[in-house]
Amino acid sequence: MTRLTKILTNSSAAVALTVAGFTAAPALADGEQVFFMLPNSTTIRFERRDAPLFVAAMEERMPGATVTVQNGEGDPVRQQRLVEDAIAQGADLIVYTSSDANLSAGALRAAEEAGVPVLLYEHDAIGGLAEAHVLFNARAVGQAQGQRAAELIEAMPEGTIRIARVKGNQGEYGTTQYELGQNEYLDPLIASGRVEIVCEDFTPNWDPVQAQAFAEDCLTRTGGEVDMFLGMNDGTTGGSVAALISQGYAPGEIVVTGGQDATIEALQFIAQGWQDNTVFKDLRVMAEAAADMAVAILNGEDLPAEWMNGEVDNDYMMVPAAFLPVNNVTLDNISDVVEAGIYTWAEVCQGAEDSQLCQDNL
Known part of the structure; x- marks a missing residue:
């Protein structure tokens, strides 16, 4: 069963x-x-x-x-x-x-x-x-992801930031809207030369295994010269995290952002330092x-x-x-998900028990 x-x-x-x-x-x-x-x-x-x-x-x-x-x-x-x-x-x-x-x-x-x-x-x-359609505001999701990426880029050292974009299932309304929302913040940075897109592709069926394969291939093709993986949901960001783990990177060495769905795996990655955000729906x-x-x-x-x-x-x-x-969640407000009764701190902190966040809340 x-x-x-x-x-x-x-x-x-x-x-x-x-x-x-x-x-x-x-x-x-x-x-x-x-x-x-x-x-x-x-x-x-x-x-x-x-x-x-x-x-x-x-x-x-x-x-x-x-x-x-x-x-x-x-x-x-x-x-x-x-x-x-x-x-x-x-x-x-x-x-x-x-x-x-x-x-x-x-x-x-x-x-x-x-x-x-x-x-x-x-x-x-x-x-x-x-008859009708019930959905989370997809454009707002993309805007939240793009705004967060722009904030992270602003805090990075001067020079060109190299980004790999791990998109969703091609042709879907959601994928299109997420991309448009992200582009509101990325396009000016690309135009100014602050950002270079070094790899980008869609993820068939939102499959995390496909996302991981793309991220691994991108790391290989660029010789690891990637500063950020920008996904569209927790499956695509999770694939990027899996690729970094498989290739021996440390948490935070390459930024992974653009999460969505607030899965327990994504929240644990945030607590552990592997992933930066997830859009909580x-x-x-x-x-x-x-x-x-x-x-x-x-x-x-x-x-x-x-x-x-x-x-x-x-x-x-x-x-x-x-x-x-929708609500964008990072380490600073991950408590929003716990307070909503979705998960407990014990669940969120699995694998990150020694972090300051978890010591303060367990």
Whole structure:
């Protein structure tokens, strides 16, 4: 039994989890049938936190509903089959985090033809009908990452700072917005000659292993002449950290910044000195928003005005959107995550017990 299966089975909601194949869930209970489609297992937040939080939020609001959680495992063809299977099982709503935004039109079309509404969750999905989109403000994430990188660069010695950019999955709304936000701060530094981009590439499926391979290759090609790795989430920054560890660097010898998601691994890297920041997105807030929106859609009601504050263009329509706030976390305010009840100091400080931060808080 997987860790997520244990989490979900322990919930009082009726939950089914498909971890292999796309066929499916056991016989579903009476009541509304909601299928939550996860994108992959490489971005660990989705199975570890998003799914159980959404299940709990739905149980609170609509206890008679069944939430079935399934994972596309980074394969848009598999994910479309999961959507088609959900429709065949009588889905009333599909909460959809695309495995590949650029290849999601088929899944959206299948739902539209079957008359099953779709609520987009975090990732965008291009080329099809959706009732709404709940996501963290991706441009603000990129701006926070870029601003932090600029602050770190300003504190570095005079001369050209050599940066390797480890981007996200190519073509996604989030990746595009993170890059635009980062560029607001990087472009002037590049134009002035203060910054040189020595390596840059996208990370297929946000895979940390791919990010590590890129970082190792960059270190080899530049002879280690890299001052900063700038990522877009904790998977890409974690890949950079893994590359530095594998090649014998010490914590802080090369700056790693541009984290996002506040995973426990990223927070531990921050406490240990390997990573500079992570953008904290309170997934409890996202679960609340998504559940409120899901219930409104299922009940045929207007989308909840308290959440709706924008639109996302998915090349098919302007999708009504709930943009959620973000918080950049460094060593100076890592306590924000602990105070939010996400992790304990004992968890954050694993491997960094002797640091001043952890001695002050353990």
